[in-house]
Amino acid sequence: MKALRNSYRDRRKRKRDFRRLWITRINAAARVHEMSYSKLIGQLKKANIELNRKMLAQLAILDPQTFAKVVEVAAKA
Secondary structure, eight states: OHHHHHHHHHHHHHHHHHHHHHHHHHHHHHHHTTOOHHHHHHHHHHTTOOOOHHHHHHHHHHOHHHHHHHHHHHHHO
16 A cells, blocks of 8 residues: 555656756756746747757757757747
């Protein structure tokens, strides 16, 4: 019973943990380009760029040049 209760709880906690990780990665990459996480997300919404946090975090790690272009487009908005 305890294992079932823990697994149920942790399935929900995993989603929170990953979102926190993605936000941390995006914030670190955005700070390199002199922009905070909250400003970046706000500018992305204004520019109608619909990338979710998971994809932004992947871009920040695997393809920094593309992430820089996204930040540049968001900054113009």
